[in-house]
Amino acid sequence: MGKPKKQKRAVPRLARGFRDLTAADLVARRDMIQRVIEVYERYGFQALETPAIEYVDVLGKFLPEADDQPDAGIFAFKYDDDEWVALRYDLTAPLSRYVAKNFQELGMPFRRYQTGQVWRCEKPEPGRFREFTQLDIDIVGAGSILADAEVVTVLAESMEALGIARGEYRVQLNDRKVLNGLLEVVGCAAEVVPTVLRSLDKIDKVGPEGVRLLLGPGREDPESGDFTKGAGLEPGQVDTLLAFVDAPGDDRATYLETVAGLIGESKDGQAGLAEMRELDEILSERGLGPDQVVFTPSVVRGLAYYTGPVVEVALTFTDPTSGKPFGSVAGGGRYDDLVGRFTGQPVPATGASIGVSRLLDALNKLGKTDPSRGICPVLVTTFDKSRRADYQRLADEVRAAGIPCELYVGGGGAPKQFKYADRRGFSVAVVAGPDEFEAGQVSLKDLRLGRELSQSEGFAEDRKAWLESLPGQVTVPRAELVAQIREILGRHSG
């Protein structure tokens, strides 16, 4: 016998930026997704699932300067055949591939919804992980603004289906053509366009004066002292851009007026203005007022592939943990060039993506999720080994009534079993020992009542009396098992 060698044990650690999700989260997420999907399907969107992995060229994520080097922001690898593959980083690129591949069979316009995990190899931050869930709708093959309006409508309706009240959310629209037109009018050089768009996007964060600096000479962050290089525009150019992005109010009429006043002869700008006018008309026809859908000049949506209207859903209430407004929980827009990468033919498309975790987080903080979902309500305790079959029958009876029920399969006596029932959050304990079986009865204990009573004063002193009176416990004829459980479960709702 050798000495007990200290084995090098594996460390049960999580890969950076990844996490485990447990029952309460998963059930709440499932409920939320289900409610949104019901809206999607009501509008004729149909489900699609595509694989987690795609070829990197399909995702379009090779670096522009080195066409065999995948973008650092995606999880890419090679396996047996020497081809680069990657975990998908959104659901839109796979959709484009799917549509291009099955173009002949799919009648256009094609509407689909899809939910699934996506992966991004970026710096993880609080509330931001490397694996997360998206819930998308898209309409491919329809160039009309009616399609964009449909997406906007579905987004608004989804928020309301989740119990988010009007005023607690805002669907915000802008238009990439309007932005392009504005940059054209201002005379913005092509090479600074990305910097300018990024700067405009930051107005919520740094304010109009911050944007002014970012568009001009650059800005030093007051907190960290970090300097961000500016776009180097002239003051006159900056004024025009700020006049748009910082226009008073974000109701649709003001937006349309502001754009009309700034856009001049720009062809892009005029086209964008026409799109937004039509959107406003359609939304009004549908009864979607400014309490639901607004036009917001600062919505840019990064440097993505968007070509027309862009949309973002913002939650307007304050996040109690950060003290800041909750912000964006969904985004999207029109992307008319994405499918054409495969087909060579222009294929218009528009859609949006809901960030499931962020939205769920918000619902939790709004108190619009039920924390007791996902917890099994009933435990059948087992005190008499010779009654194994009876205990199984009791549990089955509860299940047959549609109430989830766990049979205690651990060891130990009564204290241990009740302790278990308490810690795991059961609502009802089914108790049956020789006395009950003898009399054809069953005892039921209201665990939630006990939890409440234990908070009250005098609990500690009177323990003996408590044990004798067994508060919250009733003994009923065996036949009334289910009815009595229902009664106890109904007590504490609300």
Add this chain to the structure above:
RNA sequence: GCAGCCAUAGCUCAGUUGGUUAGAGCGCCUGAUUGUGGAUCAGGAGGUCGCCGGUUCGAAUCCAGCUGGCUGUACCA
């Protein structure tokens, strides 16, 4: 990516100018309690002080590197 701060038990943290067997609270396990959880009491388990080097008679403590975390910033389909 860049900058600043941080890393001691499952969790939150103490740990004196570097000094011998590293502590507390909470949690966990066992018993008082083989038919009653949440209270109370008694006992117990759990730490190579993130890792690796260096300075020193001696390092949780000082120094360098690494890893991980937090905050800000940049990027974000």
